Every structure is written in structure tokens, then in C-alpha cells.
Amino acid sequence: MADNQDRINLLHQKLDFLIQRQDSFQKEISELRREIESLQRETSPVSKVETVSFTQEQPVPEKPRVHQQTRVAPKPIAPRPEPKIKKPSNWEKFIGENLINKIGVLVLIIGVGIGAKYAIDNELISPLTRIILGYLMGLGLLGFALKLKKKFESFSAVLLSGSMAIMYFITFLAYSLYGLMPQSLAFIIMVIFTVFTVFAALKYDQQVIAIIGLVGAYSVPFLLSDGSGKVLVLFSYMTLINIGILIIAFKKYWRLLNLTSFFATWLIFATWYFSSFNVSMHFNIGLTFLFIFFAIFYTAFLSYKLIKKENYEAKDIFSVLSNSFVFYGIGIGMLNAHPVATNYLGLFTLLNAIIHFGVSTLIYKKKLGDKSLFYLILGLVLTFITIAVPIQLNGQWVTLCWAFQALLLFWLGRSKKVPLYENLSYIVMFLAFFSLVEDWWNYKNATPFFNPDFLNSLLFLTAFGFIFYLQRKFREEENTKIKFHVSLMNYFVPGVFLFVFYKAIQMEISNYWNLKYLASTMSTDRSGYSIYNEKFMDYETVWILNFTLLYLSAIFFVIEKKIKNAALEITTLVISGLTLFLFITTGLYTQASLIHNYMNPTDVAPAGFFGVIVHYISLVILAIFVYRIYIYFISRQEKNRMLFDIFFSILVIWILSAEMLIWLNAFNIYENNKLGLSILWGCYSLLLISYGIWKGKKHLRILAIVLFGITLLKLFFYDIVHLNTIRKTIVFVSLGILLLVISFLYNKYKHLILDDDKK
Template structure:
């Protein structure tokens, strides 16, 4: 009884306080309206005065009669002086009507200006908006803040009173619950009574009444055990439904938020730790549908946001705590996760369709977060049961988003950005399906095909998002291919050509080439943030195609050669030969189709290849001979392949000589160092040919001799190798001392003849320098430890060559002396 009187007294006090506040507010409003009326009256009066001043024009007398006179040829100035000008005076009444606006027009014009200004004004920070809505802080506190604090204090006061009565044993348990319900009903009745005149205050009272109901039922269940769990849960559900209905009736968003919080708190308030998840999540689903329905009709976005957050927190918390239990139901958990995903994905779109606007940032966030959270939950549940349906689950999610996008675009005309988002989600999940469901090179194959499909779709649909998605998938494809190469070529055993890795590399190369062809007629794509250059991307595609094709063949040939050939030098000669042939083909194709950028790149690679041959690859045939002797094999692949490599080297040299000037603006004749480099490479390569053929034709050592020499030793491979290498090097030394001087002398003669015919002084100097080097080598190095026969042959032939060169110089001395043409300056 005392509690009821206290409630009534407090309510009367707040009512009186609010009535006084309302009267003060009404007085201020009347004063402002009077000021506005006086302002409009003054403005109208000033406009009328301005109109009257315009009307007071001088009256021009009209002449009584006009005397006709014959036209006399007079000057124009005289005529203009006597010409009478008449002026039409507008009607007084009509001008007044046009110039004098009514009060209604003035007010409408002012309101129009104000409304236009409001539309163009930028969005202000929330604090500035708060100050504009509540310029008087005292009024805000008195009218808005105090009543909320008051209802909180009232609830606490009632709680303290009830606790005091309980401590004194004045009230038994059912009576205590009854008093709580009675107090809540009394506050609700007062709120309903004040609804018409005090909407804000009455809504605060309603919130207090609902809070009293919730806590009363909570205490009745947990402390007093007056209800069973089912009855307590049902009562709280009814309270939630009732509070939601009241929020709609009062049209108060904060009541809807309170109902939502109370609804989600209900399961915890009646929980005993042994709840049924089916009942719990069914209740949450019904609660979400109800609250989201209210949010849809009332445009209360905050309710949607809170419902999403509370649902995710509740579900993920339950999933994390229960998934390891033996009794955990994976099917039920996935079913409810799917239900919640559909509820929120459909609700967000329905709100947008109703409002016929674009998605807000928070709506985009909820949409994307809802999708990926559901995807994560589904993957966790399916992997927990070791299911093979993770890929199918991902694919179904992609199909749902794609079908959803098509329906919403064709039937309802949803915001295009939202459609692109759905398509992007679909593409993302299709891309994720491949590595989730498949393994190894299957991922690479599917991604390669998907990139082609996306580029084709971008052309057909004119949607640039497909193009950018395809580029991302292409990058993933190449990364996946590199991982496959690194992982499997070092550990697996594959058949020739028809193996997964070679096929994957081939398909990726073909996909890149197809995309290059698809982009042949494409134009640059201009987006909000950047311009996507199709020309640049086509060059990237060409480069990627060439590189991937090259490494696909190189790795396959290298792998299979080492699988079937024991001689390491012979096995290495296969990929080396492939490298030179591949570079030659690229250089030929680039020259044929006049692709300057590709030709430049190929020439640079050709130059590097020549250097690699001079530094390393030249010795493969020699190493092959040594390995044959040690391992007692007859492999000659390196020897025969070196002819193909030699042809490629000469092709590289010819291309460098003929196209360097046009591609790199370098004149080979006028350049100081290029002729020296070219002649050095030629002499070095052909000197190596003398060495290779000399070793292959030599019978200085056989594998039987080596076997007999090391028959008694164990683990003697390195000993055999060093012995064979020493014997081969002895033979090579003889070839260097006998064959090189003759070859270099011949080259000196050839370079001299060419230099004379082409009038190329630099080449003649190179010829003489090579000849001088040959003579020095002959007397300093070659004369030592060489056979008599070789010494005789070398000296005789070299002497003859030197005499011939001298004779040639004597023959053409007039051409050589005083040669100062521009193209022969050094």
C-alpha cells in the first residue's frame, strides 16, 4: 500500500513539473510566432511602399492636334529634335496587383528558400545537431533527461522498499511478486493516461513498467520458484510481445530497443543451465522476425542492428561452448545458422526495397558480415564432423548470392551497388570452392577456367566487376601453379607429358592467351578510383604467357631427363637445349610480327644466354665424356645437342648485329666495344668447338682402363672422376697448344679481309690484335711440353698465315693509309 502511494505521489510530482514546463514552452512559442508575424508585416509594408514610389511617374501631355506637313528633305538632326516621343503608362491597378504579393506567397517563398537551404547543407556532426535541437540545455535536462533518471530512481525505490519489506517478513513470497506486478501495472496505467498529452514522458513510464515486469518474473522464478521454467519463459515472452506492441502504439523507437533487449535477455533470466537449444533458437528466430517486422514498417534501423548483433553473440557463444560436447547436434546447429542467415539477408534487402534508396554503410556491413559469419559457422560445423561437403556448402552459398542478385535486379530493380556486392560475393565463394573441395593441380585448373569465364562474362554483361574479379583469380591461379611446381616436381613420379603438373601449366598458358585474345578490342576501364589500362594489362598477359609456357616445358623436360638418364651432363643438356630453342622461337616470332617490346626482351635474354654458354654451358660435352668414362656409359646427348645450341647462338648473334641499331639506337660499327665483344664471343665459341671435337675423336682413354685402375677400391666414384678428368685435361691441353693457334690465325685472316672489304678499321685492328695474341701465345705457352709433330704443324701453318696477311696489307696499302671516314672513327 505504501509503495502504491509513493508511486502516485511521485507521478503527481512529475506531472506537475511537466505541466509547468509545457506552459513555459508554449509561452516561448507564442512569443516567437508574434515576432514572426511582425517581421512578415514589416516586409510586406516595405514592398508596398516601394511599389507606390515606382508608380509616381510624370504625366506627359498629349498634343491637341497633329498638323500634316509635306515631307521636306532636312537633316536627320532636325527631324530628331522635333520628333515627339509618346510613352505608354501602365495601368495602375494592374501594376499594383503584380507587384504586391500576398502574405501567403511571402511565407511560401521564405519556406521554399529555407527548405532549399536545408537540402544543400552538408550533414553536421551529431553534437552540432544536438545543440540545434536542444538550444536550451536547461529545458533538455528538465524535459528529457530528468524523467528518465526519475523513472530509474523510482524503480530502485520500489526495489528497496520491497527488499525492506522482505527483510522484515512483512510480505510472503507470492505477495511480493504480486506487489511487483501491481506496481508495474500501476505505472503502465499512469503512462497510458498521460499518453495523449505527454508522449515522451509516458513512454519513459512504459519502459519502467516493462522493466518492473521483467525483474518481478525473474525473481519469482529464480528466487522463489513460484513458476516452472516453461511458465516463466512464456510469461516473459508475453511481456516482450506486449512491449513490442506498445512501442508500435506509442511510435517510440526506444521502447522497441527495450523490448529487443528484454526479449534476448529472457532466455538467460529463466535459464537453469540445462536448456533445450531447439526451443531457444526457435524463440530467437520468432523474436527476430517480430522485431525486424516492426523495424520494416517503422523504419527503425537501430532495431535491425541490435537484433543482428545479439543473435550473432548468442549463437556463436553457444556454438563455441557446445561444439565439443558428445551430444552436440551438428545438423540442428547448421539448420538454425542457415535460418538466421536467410532472415537477415532478406530483411536488409526488404528495407532497401521499401525505402527505394541506396544501401547505407551499416547495411552493407551487416550484409557482408552476415554472409561471412554464416560461411565461417558452416565451415566450423562441417569440418568438426570431417565432412567432405565443405566445397559443396561454399558453392551453394555462391549460387544463392548469384540467384538472389539476378532476381532482385530483374524483378525489383535493387540498388546496382548492392547487386554488384552480391555478384562479388558469388564470385568469391566460387573461387573459394575450388581450393576447399579439390587438391593440388585441380585447384589451378579450375581457377584458370574460372578466370576465362569471368572475362567472357565481363564482355557479355558489360559489368567491370567481373573483369577485376577475373584478374584476382588469375593471380591466384599463377600462385597455385607455382606452389604445385615446388611441391610435386621434387617428390612425385610422373609420366611423360600426360601428368597433372604439365597439363596444369599448359592449361594456364592457354587461358592467359585466350584472355589476351578476348581483350583485343577492349577499351580502358575507368572507375571511381583509377583507370585500368587494357594495353598495359595485355602486355602483362603476353609476358606471363611466355614465362609460364617456358617454365612449364623446362621443368617437364628437366624432370623427365633426370628420371631416365643417369649421366648428369647428358640430362642437363636437355633443358639447356630447350632454353636456347625456346628463346630463338620467341625472338623469331617477335621479329615476324614486329613486336618491338617482345623483341627487346628476347634480345636481352639472348645476350644473357650467350654469356651463360661462354661461362658454363660450353663444358657440358666435355663433362659428358668424363661421366661416360667413369660410369661406363655411352650417352652422347650433350654432344649432339650442342650443334642445336650452336645454331641458336649464331642466330642470336645475327639478330643482335641486324636489329640492335633499330631497337636500341646503337650503331655497331661506330660503337667502341661491341665489335670486340662480338669477335671475342665468336672466337671463344669456335675454339670450344675445336676442343669438343678433338676430345670426342681422341682415343686417349677408355672406361675399361679406368675400371681396371680402380678395381680394388670401394666407393671410388670421385677417385675415378678425378683421374678421368686429369687425363681428359691433358688431351685438352694438347688441343689448346696445337689447334687454337691455327684457328685464331685463320680468324685473324678472315676478320682482316672483312675489315678491308667493308672499310671497317676497327675490325682490322681486332684482326691484328688477335694475330699478335696468337704469336705471343705460341712462343710463351704453346712451345712448352708439346709434341714435335704438333709444334711443326702449328709453326708452319701460322707462319704461312702471317705471310699471307702481310701480303694482303702490301696489296691494299693505298686503301689502308690515311683512311679517315666518319664511320671508321674509333
């Protein structure tokens, strides 16, 4: 009755709609008639004869013309599309027909499980009776489902999937928990259930049967894998279910089914591996089923679209990559835990490359799938081949795998114009970078520059260097708007490359001096702790600063010759400023300590003459760095030249002051520090003013006056308190003479100064 009433209401709605359309058409017809009559009156004012034709009439030659209306046929009015009757969403219908039955089946399965557990715990019925009752429950639900198939196919499919999950559950318990059937019989029954479930899913064309019936069966044995025998049963059971899913994958593109089984399988396997894996008991079993599961899902993810020759989307590519990396990651872990197999990590990596090479060759020869899939799998081959050698030397395989995977994906995405691959490569780039940082965190002292950690960084640089090259080679079109994340990665890649290149060498410098430090044990104190030569740590500081200045000089050279990038220039200038500040403070102080130690040697921490050599090598490196900055500035606007003059003048007086203090302290002449600085600053101010007058540089003259003012303040408020009479006399006389000379120069060359001010 309720269905008839719904039908009546729907027919009333359609009738009302047709009546409304009829009224609308009647109004349009009346308006068209009035318009036609109006046009006829305007075009035929004399003749009352009206000839209405809906086709263009051609004039007949050599006949008297009659004032006859000639009309152009009106364009046919396109019929208006019928407005769709918006059916009210019936949530009650959705819940009642689709949702409740699935929830009901799940509740039923849970209820059977709870009841079985209660019966087991309280020993109410015998094991054989429990199994028989379980089968009867499953078969009864199956029969009821088949009976309802003709009228209620969707509901029947849900019931059928529940019945198969229950019978999987009962069969597994009968063999694994109670031992009521031999292994061969359990295997045969499982095969029958799998074949039937696959057949039913395809026959019904209902994904829900496969999901609840096959995937739901994964939850049965989750907690029963506590020994080698049980593990074998567990994984054999899972293999049967996955084979059924693989068969369906050849016929249907049921992605939810594939993903659910994929996550369920690897979740169970990973949980077992991390919690119960014992290399002596489970190595062969684990490695065998690891390969079986990988092969099943590899085939399942590729099969349907290869057969149908459809293009692969982001989700398909992600599935293939995830399966490969899970297999490779767990496989490496198993091999690494084995005392013998740990020597064959590189061979295992090469095996991965061979597997992917075989698949890519098959795709190419049979012309299966699209080119993007072929490039992806071929890229996996190149990736695994590339990292096979360093893996054999070092276990830092994750970083390299991700770095070269990012290179592959970026090359495919940018060169073949597949944005999906390029976007995926950005994610992998971040993963590779953070993995490298973790490797650095676990860095171990070894032979400098000839160790796996440095090789790891170099290979990472190779991958990102190629990515940066591809970014410049395959630029985005000028007339297209570059997306934000693409623009961001255009800065991220070169930034990471420069940072990693610097950090890799800097760590080796630190490694070298750390080894020197650890090998410099000279004695032990009373508490038994070793005493080391701390000067090796000073050398580390100095050489890291020297390398940083050289590195920045090289970047300035590249900016000048090759790359014009505002962000890179600004970043380099900021880092240069910080490094220069550290050099003229910490660096010069450390060098002073080395020179002082050489001039005043001790048995505890001798520095040697090399400390003096390092100081002047550092000054030469500083000069190279300042020269590169000079080249950078003079190639820009003229005002930058003035800024460089000020920067260079301040730097020179700072270095001269430091040099004087270093040698005064080296010779233990501490009382003349203040006297020497005041005279040095005064003389330098005189030189700056002279140079400023000669070159017409007002900013240098002003800087000299400011420096002289600082010198006088220092003299009256600081020096005069700590100097004796002779030194006071020397300082005052010297500065007085300098002031007079400066005044003389201003008076003698005032015409030059005035001309300079007018410019």
C-alpha cells in the same frame, strides 16, 4: 520560459529580415522610376505627350501619325529567392535530446549487468529473486517509455529498446544459467519479446528500437556457448532475433540494422567455429544453423528492394556477396574437417549454385529487381558450377571462387555498363591473384601437368583470359577520359595472365626434374644422408631458361601480329635482357658442366649424352629467340637495325667463345684457353671489318676495332704472362697477320669507306 525566449528571439530575427527586404525593394523601385523617365526623354524629344503602356501597341493604318511613344513591355522581374535564415547549430540540443539518452540506456544496461554479476558472485540474493528483479527493472523501464511516447517519442523509443534488451538478457539467464524455466516456456517468452520489439520498431518508425532491442541482445550469451547443449540454445536464441530483423526488413530499409545484425551473427558464429567447434559434437548443429543464418540474411538483403523494385547499389551487392562467401567458406571448413563429408566438397559447391539458381529464376519469372541483380545472382550460379569439379579434386577453392567471381563482375560491369560491378571486380582480381600465389607457395610435387595445382592455375588463366578478352571487346569510349584505376587494370590483367601462364609451366618443369632428382638416390654417406644425382638440378636450370626464351619469343610474335602495347613491349624487352644475360652466363656454364660430365663420366652423377643434345637444343632455341627480336627491331625505326647489329655481333662472339671453352674444357685442354680466345677474337674482328666494308656499316667496323683493341690489351697484360714461348709466338704472329690484313682492307677499299662516311 526558455522555450518562449527562444521563440521571441526567432521572431525578432524574421522581423529584422523583412525590414531589410522592404528597404531593398524601395531602392529598386526608385531606380526603376529614374530609368523610365530617362528613356522617355530620349525617345520623345518633340512631343510632351507621354503615353506609357506596358504592352506592345500596333500602329493603326490610314491615320495621321502622332509622335507617340510606343514601349515594349518590360520583362517581369523574377522574384528573388528569400535567403534562408541560417539557424545556428545547437550542439547542446543534439547532445541533450539525442545522444545522452542513448548513452544513458547503454549505461543502465551495463549497470544492471554489473549489479547482477556482483549479486551472483557474492550470493546476496537467490537466483529466482535476481530474475524477478531483472524483469521488474525491464517492465518498469518499458512502462515509463510507453508513458512518455506522446510527448517525447524519440526518448521513449530509446527507453523501450533498452527495456527489451534487459528482458532478453534476463530470460536467457533464467533458462540457460539457472534452469528456472523449461525450454518451451523460454522459447515462447523469447518469441513474445521478438514480436513486441518488431511491432514497436515499426509502430514508432524508429530504427534505434530494433538496433538496441534486437541487436543489443546479441551481447547477452556471447560467453555461454561452451557445450553442445548451450550451442543449441545460443543459436536458437540468435535465430529468433534474426527472424525479427527479417520481418522488419520486409517493411523498412534499415541498412544499419541489417548490417549490425549481420556482423554480430557471423562474428559470434565464426568465433565459436574457430575456438570451440568440435566436428564429432557440433557438426550437425553447426551446419544447420549456418544454413539458417545464411538464408535469413540472404532474404533480408534482397527483400525490401525486391518488393519496392528499387535498384541495387554497391553496398547492397557487397552485402549479398559477403553473406554468400562467409556461408561458403565456413561450410567448406566444416565439411573438410569431417572424415566422410570431406568427400562431398564439390556437392556442397553445387548446392550453392542450386540455391542461387533458384533465387535468380524467381527474380526473372516474377520480374523482381533490376537486371544487374539478376546478372549478379546468375553469375554466382555460374561461378559455383564452374569450381565444383576442381573443388572435388582439390581444396584450393578460394582462388577459383575469386577468379570466376572477378570475371562475372567484370563482365556485368563492362558489357552492361555498370561501373560499380567493374570496380568491385578489380578488388576481387587482386584477392584471386594473391590467393594463387599462396597456393604456389604450398605447391606439392605430383605427376607433372596432371595434378590439381596445375589445373588450378589453368582455370585461373581461363578466368583472366576472358577478362582480358572482354577488356579488348568492350573498350572504353574514345572520347571519354579513362580513369586512372581503369587504365591501371588494363595493364594489370594481361600482365597477370602472362605471368601466371609462364609460372604455371615453369613450376611443372621444376616439378618434373625435382621428382627425377628425388628418385636418383645412389648411396648414402657416412652420416647417413642420401646422395643424389645433382645433374638433374642442372637440367632443371637449363630447361627453365629454354622455356623462358621460347615464351618470350611467343610474346614477341603476339606483339608483332596482334597486340600493339608500349608497356607490354618495354616489359618484354627488359625481361628478355635479363633472361638472355642469365642464359649466356648461368645457362652456358651449366651446359658446359653437363658436357664435361659426359666426356669425363663418374659414378656419382652421370649426365649421359643427353647433356650434349640439350646444349645444342638450347642454341637452337636461342637462335629462334634472336630471330624474333630481329623481326621486332626491323619493323621499327632504322636506327634500331643498327642497335640489333651491335647486339647480334656481341652475342655471336660470346657464344663462339663459350663454345670453344666448353669443348676445350671437355677434353681437359686448359692451357690453350687464352691462346684460342685471342686468335678467335682477332679472326672475328677481321670478319666484322670485312662485312662492315662490304655492307657499308660503319658501326660494325668500329665494333671490330674495339674488339681488336681488347684482344691486344688482353694479349699484352694477361696472356703474355701465362703463355710459353711457342704459344706467345703463335699468338703474336697470328694477330700481326690479322692486323696487316685489316690494314690492307682499309687501304684497298678506302673509297668505299669514305663514301660510307659521307652518307
